[in-house]
Amino acid sequence: MSLALGCVADDYTGASDLANTLTKAGLRTIQTIGVPEEGRALPEADAVVVALKSRSIPADQAVARSREAEAWLRARGAAHVMFKVCSTFDSTDAGNIGPVMDALRAEAGAAIALVTPAFPETGRSVYQGNLFVGSVPLNESPLKDHPLNPMRDANLVRVLGRQSASPVGLIDTATVARGAEAVAARLQDLAAEGKGAAIADAIFDSDLETLGRAIIAEKFSVGASGLGLGLARALVADGRGTQDAAGAAVGEPVGGAAACLAGSCSQATLQQVAAAEKIMPVMRLDPARLLAGADVVAEALAFAAERLAAGPVLIASSAPPEAVRALQAEHGVDAAGHAIEAALAAIAEGLVARGVRRLVVAGGETSGSVVDRLGLTAFLLGPEIAAGVPVLRTAGRPEPMLLALKSGNFGGPDFFGRALDMMA
Numbered sequence: 169m170s171l172a173l174g175c176v177a178d179d180y181t182g183a184s185d186l187a188n189t190l191t192k193a194g195l196r197t198i199q200t201i202g203v204p205e206e207g208r209a210l211p212e213a214d215a216v217v218v219a220l221k222s223r224s225i226p227a228d229q230a231v232a233r234s235r236e237a238e239a240w241l242r243a244r245g246a247a248h249v250m251f252k253v254c255s256t257f258d259s260t261d262a263g264n265i266g267p268v269m270d271a272l273r274a275e276a277g278a279a280i281a282l283v284t285p286a287f288p289e290t291g292r293s294v295y296q297g298n299l300f301v302g303s304v305p306l307n308e309s310p311l312k313d314h315p316l317n318p319m320r321d322a323n324l325v326r327v328l329g330r331q332s333a334s335p336v337g338l339i340d341t342a343t344v345a346r347g348a349e350a351v352a353a354r355l356q357d358l359a360a361e362g363k364g365a366a367i368a369d370a371i372f373d374s375d376l377e378t379l380g381r382a383i384i385a386e387k388f389s390v391g392a393s394g395l396g397l398g399l400a401r402a403l404v405a406d407g408r409g410t411q412d413a414a415g416a417a418v419g420e421p422v423g424g425a426a427a428c429l430a431g432s433c434s435q436a437t438l439q440q441v442a443a444a445e446k447i448m449p450v451m452r453l454d455p456a457r458l459l460a461g462a463d464v465v466a467e468a469l470a471f472a473a474e475r476l477a478a479g480p481v482l483i484a485s486s487a488p489p490e491a492v493r494a495l496q497a498e499h500g501v502d503a504a505g506h507a508i509e510a511a512l513a514a515i516a517e518g519l520v521a522r523g524v525r526r527l528v529v530a531g532g533e534t535s536g537s538v539v540d541r542l543g544l545t546a547f548l549l550g551p552e553i554a555a556g557v558p559v560l561r562t563a564g565r566p567e568p569m570l571l572a573l574k575s576g577n578f579g580g581p582d583f584f585g586r587a588l589d590m591m592a
């Protein structure tokens with residue numbers, strides 16, 4: 169297998185979002201969970217997205233894991249490696265986007281990296297270096313209340329500048345409008361000025377296509393699904409894609425019971441959980457009781473066991489920002505987050521033991537814990553449920569499962585019902 173494109177993603181839902189975009193754009197794509205162990209056979213692919221759970225871990229660990237993933241991808245022929253970050257640039261001033269970018273850029277022997285989280289299909293655009301979520305700057309969007317990394321500055325030149333060891337420049341929209349050669353020239357000028365990264369403006373998919381063409385001959389970039397789209401289209405134009413990449417992984421139904429888990433507290437997920445209450449039994453986990461030592465895992469599994477034969481259930485810890493803040497104030501951000509993630513992962517394991525083979529999970533960290541607990545190692549890409557959320561089919565598991573790993577902010581209010589319909 170000689171890869172046209174290699175990607176290192178900093179969380180599992182983000183990886184499936186990117187793999188979905190690459191597949192739709194015409195690259196046959198596989199998502200692996202971590203770096204595959206030596207000797208593990210993978211299906212033929214044009215692109216591999218190695219999913220890490222590195223968004224919220226200490227920066228030195230994120231760097232080490234990302235370097236290992238990059239080396240694995242390069243060894244399989246990937247001339248360009250993209251580091252996939254969140255389209256809302258989720259990170260703190262302590263990392264991890266800057267440190268990982270610095271390390272992978274050095275590995276690639278590149279002087280500068282083009283960086284853009286723009287993903288117009290989901291309303292993320294970058295103008296004059298400022299990230300917009302829909303019509304509002306990042307710091308006015310619901311991301312200002314994110315439980316792990318509240319985003320309080322929309323200016324990405326500043327945000328990345330605080331995380332990277334080298335200065336950060338801007339490729340503005342006027343330059344992007346002049347085309348790929350103008351972008352490539354500006355990138356070289358910024359490198360000559362000593363900049364190690366350039367935030368690139370992008371408002372429309374056509375901007376991302378320009379950026380893709382400008383950097384496809386470079387070895388490294390940083391972006392979200394939008395930049396993936398630009399790179400994939402440049403590769404496909406160059407004859408590196410596969411006809412019917414999107415149809416490649418649609419397989420037989422897997423049967424079994426279906427269930428949903430939500431650990432995301434985003435505004436989108438809160439609405440989706442509320443809407444799900446109209447179509448399936450919903451159990452709301454009480455994190456305060458969990459943290460006080462109550463066996464909420466057993467309670468949730470008993471709730472599910474009584475109902476699964478009749479249809480899907482949803483188990484959710486999702487709560488509005490005030491409740492999240494109150495819990496975190498009492499127990500600490502990490503302790504609260506990890507305890508809830510671990511509980512939802514244990515519930516997932518119990519559900520699979522009780523015959524669940526179709527599982528929808530909302531939230532990046534939550535999905536990471538669930539997928540790790542289930543020991544899943546790779547996914548093939550199925551149809552798209554909502555922008556950025558595909559149906560995933562496990563690869564290498566004797567009894568296949570279907571999953572949907574939803575990034576917190578993605579999907580419309582009817583997401584859970586829609587996902588279950590598409591996984592029937």
Ligand SMILES: Nc1ncnc2c1ncn2[C@@H]1O[C@H](COP(=O)(O)OP(=O)(O)OP(=O)(O)O)[C@@H](O)[C@H]1O
Nearest residue numbers: 431432485487492505508509531532533534575576
């Ligand atoms: N009621 C709650 N109170 C406090 N923290 C919670 C609560 N419910 C879930 N959490 C924690 O909030 C975090 C949510 O992060 P997660 O990544 O799963 O969702 P998200 O941030 O909305 O999704 P994404 O990263 O895809 O945008 C997790 O650590 C989870 O355990």
Ligand SMILES: O=C(O)[C@@H](O)C(=O)CO
Nearest residue numbers: 182185254255392532575
């Ligand atoms: O880019 C995005 O917004 C998503 O793929 C994601 O990473 C959210 O966690």
